[in-house]
Amino acid sequence: MKITELRQKTKDELGNILLDLARERFNLRMQKGTGQLTKSDQIKKVRRTIARVKTVLKEKASA
Incomplete structure (x- = not known):
């Protein structure tokens, strides 16, 4: 998800x-632990998206 898309959403969204x-990250970690994860780059993408969302939330809180 791009940062511009995230900035257009409300705090609740x-x-x-x-x-x-967070649920998806947990599921990916469980798949990795059991050896079922085929695309290991998904974990990295989810982590970065979480960071983007948290950044936008922080921007909205300080504005």
Whole structure:
């Protein structure tokens, strides 16, 4: 998800996105632990998206 798309969303929408991403990260970690994860780069993408969402939330809180 691009940063411009995230900046257009409300705080509630960003919170929901963050929750979904956290669940996805957990599921990917469990798949990695059991050896079922085929695309290991997905973990990195999810982590970076979480960081983007948190950054936008921080920007909205300080504005």
